[in-house]
Amino acid sequence: MSQVKTASGTTQDGSASALFVTLTAPSIGSIHVRREKNGKIQPCHARRDAETCPHGRTMSCTDRHGTEDLRLGEPLCPDCYDYDGSVLLNAINPELWRRFTLALRRRFARLNGLTVKTLSEQVTIAFAKVAEYQRRGVVHFHAVIRLHGPDGPDPPPPDTVRLQALRPSAITKFYRDLLTSGGRKRGPLAPNTVKHVHTVLRKTPDGRRTRGRTTSQ
Incomplete structure (x- = not known):
C-alpha cells in the first residue's frame, strides 16, 4: 500500500486514541x-506538456467528469495500463493487510x-476494516484502529494509553467529514462505509456514550 490517509480521535492529553x-x-x-x-470540478488530467504514450495516445484529459461518467476509473491508455498488476494487487491484499x-x-x-x-501484555491493538473497490477496480481498505486492554475492551489499557470518549459533536463532525471528503483524493466516502464506521464505534467501550448518527444525505 502506497498511500495512507488518517483521521483521529484524541484523549484529553492530546494523544491519539x-x-x-x-x-x-x-x-x-x-x-x-x-x-x-473548493467546490468546483477540476479538469481530469490537464497537462500543458502532456506526453504521448508508446501507443500514440496523448496522456491528458481536460474534461470535467460528472459523477455518473462511465469513463471514471477507465485508463487514459488501455494498452499502457497494468491490468496484470491490478489482478495481482487484489490477490495479495489479504497478505498486505496481515503484514x-x-x-x-x-x-x-x-x-x-x-x-x-x-x-501485548498491556495493550491490544484492535482493528475493524472494510475492503472497498475503487473505480479502477483495485481494492483498498478503510479501517478503524483502537487501543484496548490486554484482554479486550474491558479492562481498558494502562492510563498512559487509556481511551477517552469523544464528544457527540466531534463524532458527528467526523461522520460529516467522511461523507464529504473522506474518500480518495478528498472525495466523498460511500454512505454505507460511514455507517459501518458508526457501527464499529458504537461497539467500542467509549462508543456507548456517543449518540451521533450517520445519514446518507
Missing part, C-alpha cells in the same frame, strides 16, 4: 478521475520502548 485510516494501492496507470477543489498489522504492532512497541511481547 483511535484512527480511521485508508490504505490505498500504488498507481498502476493513469485513469479518468473526478477532481474537486501491515504486524508492522504496526512492532512499530508501536518500538516507539514505546517495549518488545512486542511486553506490549
